[in-house]
Amino acid sequence: DTAVSQTPKYLVTQMGNDKSIKCEQNLGHDTMYWYKQDSKKFLKIMFSYNNKELIINETVPNRFSPKSPDKAHLNLHINSLELGDSAVYFCASSQASLKQYFGPGTRLTVT
Amino acid sequence: KQEVTQIPAALSVPEGENLVLNCSFTDSAIYNLQWFRQDPGKGLTSLLLIQSSQREQTSGRLNASLDKSSGRSTLYIAASQPGDSATYLCAVRRSNSGNTPLVFGKGTRLSVIA
8 A cells, every 4th residue: 555656675786877767656636756865865856746747956957857748747857877877766746736746765876 | 956954053952942943945846845764873864745736744743834935834842841852855857757866955953952
């Protein structure tokens, strides 16, 4: 009965590769988000998305792209991975502006 | 641009003490504020959400207050226990627009010593 799930939990890859992280929520929420937590544990929004609008944080490189096959999923695709992309990525969801629920995180390590 | 600050960055207390964690935000035009707990290597667990029209919310030993006009919130933990050891994050939401993200503080790392 997991609310927000992410796969994989750990991802180790080399520079230049393309990878995807999957996120699914079974809460029936209409809005999903991707956050990045850096080495200093600071959480920053990357994308927020509902069925009407995608909002992109302007600091996010265009190598990152969210893709939503349906309302319950928001996957994160990353092209040409760089060392600085190493971080923990969290998916979250909410019903409109109500409480946000977070997934367990995906620890990405780029070597 | 909204900025959220949490003080102190780290706190260590003996078991049984009552404690207060502080959160301040620069733009008082918020829609709601949410307190989270993050255990090492884990995701975020929502503790309390306060709407901008509310002054406080309570859940068990936790009480969160909000003073929107002064840009401050506090999280009060009563009778602290070693299991309360975690990082506590404060986050604000700017508007009730459906996909408005949260803006986070850097957290307070709490250690409760048995």
